[in-house]
Amino acid sequence: MLQIQELVFDAWGRRFFDNATVMLPRTAKVGLVGRNGVGKSTLFKLIKGELVLGSGEIKLPREARIGSVDQEHPATPVSLIDTVLAADLERARLLSALDTAAPEAMGDIYARLIEIDADRAPSRAAEILAGLGFSTEDLLRPMAEFSGGWRMRVALAAALFAEPDLLLLDEPTNYLDLEGALWLESRLRAYPHAALIISHDRELLNNSVDHILHLADGKLALYPGGYDAFETQRAEQARVQEAMRARIDAKRAHMQSFVDRFRYKASKATQAQSRLKALAKLPVVGAIEAEHVAPFTLPSPERPLAPPLIRLEGVSVGYGGPPILRGLNLRLDVDDRIGLLGVNGAGKSTFAKMIAEALPLEAGHMHRDRRMRVGWFHQHQIEALDPVDTPLDIIRRAMPEASEAARRSRLAQYGFHREKVETTVSDLSGGERARLLLNLVATDAPHLLILDEPTNHLDIDSRRALLDALNDYAGAVILITHDRSLMELVADRLWLAADGTIKPFDGDLEDYATYVVDRAKARARAPTQVREAPPPPPPASTPPRKAPTGNARRRAEAAEAALGRASERLAAIDAQLSDPAVFTGGPERATVLAKERDQAQAALEAAEAEWLEATEAYEALKA
Structure with missing residues (x-):
């Protein structure tokens, strides 16, 4: 889906990317991680074309749609539900086109609306909004009535509803409560396209993504799995690298010792020169430097008070x-x-x-x-x-009686050293x-x-x-x-x-997570006043003209072909199950075939339903 090749980018007096290269799989859910300030949000801006590359390439498939949540949605008089529905640009364009379309064009417009499942759009939007904490009564309220934090949720809802080919989310849980974060975890797992998510939420990175993209020292490295798997792989890489460094250093020391002892002896000069050349070819493996994080200082009270603290x-x-x-x-x-x-x-x-x-x-x-x-x-x-x-100004007010040295020492404990205390x-x-x-x-x-x-x-x-x-x-x-x-x-x-x-x-948090998801589903099923897609067009009063049926006919033909393939698949499995040899060679093969038959039967039923619906739509258009 996304290819980054030899990306170099310099800005604000520093290098953010230094020949960074990575390729993200299609439909992958990728968590972008790295220390604060390394350039994660900068990468998003580069992908969206808001910053100019120094060199290298960022490639996406042609016509790929990128969606992101850059700022809160504006406070407009448009209703909440209509704001989210408008995010599906194709659906909005098709519905607008119905108002002025010629009778012969309306058939194709309705066929396309059927293909994109436009009639389910209002209920789908309502489900997303319910998951993000909006009530049924909120759906028809104007955007101007919501605060900035809630309008950020609307922007997130709109991005999820539009389902772009590449969804970019920068710390999406920062403006959500725990309930919204739990819902978002499950929603991202089921997202049908690729998503790149900047997050420091460990649970989201473990439960919602299938790859971790790590940004450090201007390089990008892709790891399969969630955050826990990433940490395990990083630790193993560090162990292997440190072991290799130790072996090469020991070999270098041994060879240097030989050279130092014999380089001036005629009988050993040739061997010493040979070892000098070998020394020059030994790779340099740097020592692993752990990224230091200053601890937090939360001193405990010297004398506990009598219980309870508060009643x-x-x-x-x-x-x-x-x-x-x-x-x-x-x-x-x-x-x-x-x-x-x-x-x-x-x-x-x-x-x-x-x-x-x-x-x-x-x-x-x-x-x-x-x-x-x-x-x-x-x-x-x-x-x-x-x-x-500056931090020094702030701590002077917090510690008015302390000396300047004591204040600077306290800031150093907090992780603010000389270059930061007066920033x-x-x-x-x-x-x-x-x-x-x-x-x-x-x-x-x-x-x-x-x-x-x-x-x-x-x-x-x-x-x-x-x-x-x-x-x-x-x-x-x-x-x-x-x-x-x-x-x-x-x-x-x-x-x-x-x-x-x-x-x-x-209960515990697992019980609470179940409670939250069940409640969101119940709210999404609640009756709403959401407008549905427009009804089929009334019979034309103009002289009868043949309506275009190309899309509907192709859909019906495709459905019929799919039905044929599903029938053939089921027949092939039944033929294998009728062979006694399948059961005499052990139960494993028969068990696998039985499961495959259940799946094939379900696929056949789905294909039949699609064929019936497509055929009826085609016949209705012809009529």
Whole structure:
């Protein structure tokens, strides 16, 4: 599907790609991985033609359609469902053409609409939107009524609905909740064409892709399997390379020792010269350099408080109107690790604000120790950073009494060394900003950490470092994240925000994943007010003219040929099963043939149904 040959690209004073070459298989689902800042999003821009190659080639099949999600959908008066339906450009063009088509052309237009299954388009769009968290009532609302985050979901829905030949997704789960991420995993697995996905979500990379494309040192390397298989293969490559380097270094040392001893002895001079030539031909194998990731610093409280940390009794909370959450009766102990589940808008962030005392109660009581310190991270803190600030400016305000040397030392612990401490926020990557804030919220050794989507900008290695720090941290944690792997490895209890309240969830994340998928299917089956494709054209009042039937006739002929092949296949299997020798030579062959017959019978039934439908359509057009 996609071929990249000897790609070289330089920009912003550095080389992103250095003779990079790779070929992606047709219909492959490929996860593009690499450290923050190596050029993954730059590769997308090169594929789409938004940047000019230095040298090399990027090839796609002729007429291949590329789809991506570059920005949120604009706030227009067009309804949600019509916005997504418009993403199928061919269907939209054909429906528009019906308004002005001559009677003799309408037959071919309707035949093409049938071929692309246009009548199912509204229900297919509604199913995608339901999976991404939209309700049935949302379908007819104008786009202008949705916030920027929800319009990003619309852009993703439109890309999935259009089904381009190559789908490019850059961190698609960053603007999804856990429920949306779980649904997207299953949707990508069934995507009928090729997809290239930049993601640091380990579960998505394990469950939805069949190849990993690794970008490092300006090179691209393709590995079969998901992310776990990629890590195993990389580790084995490193082991083999290190073993080869050790062998060559030992051989080089032995030969150099011989040369040093005998190069000036006449009797050994020839052999010494021979070894010098051999030394020059030995390949240079570099030592494996592990990519270093600075650890997170999450100091534990020195003295634990008496349990419980927090007890809620009949609590309601909101923003002045009807309560967002009500009837909360919950208890949080000193070592609890709570994973907070629920769709966007269910009240998870509202709950976090209330626990952090950034939002007052409207009813009920919250009992808490006055000495309790809370560290609260939420993703909007990253957006609120002053772009002209530097990490040094920020830590000066966080540590006003500390010396300058102590502040710089603390930043070095966070992974910000000399060249980064005075870099402005606008020039820091999203991952660097998140790393700075995550470390800062724990500066005072809090008794409770509230983490609201902490991994959105972190690469996989940084997520692993955060996991290690959380496992070493001795306080309580409330975690809100779409990162299923982090949730599974940190949370030991799950609470579910739904129906205006929060209650303990009886089950694990596997149970919750099943719950989410079943709910999405049920919502997609719910009755909607979605307009269906237009009905067949009324009988023409103009003088009768013969309608073009070429496409319909070809479809009927193709269906008849397919029916013939399916019948022949079934007959051939039945002939083999009628041979007694098949059963006397062992049961394995008979078992295989029986399974093949079941498949052939199903194929025959499908072919018959297609033949009947195609024939009826052809006869209707002729009439």
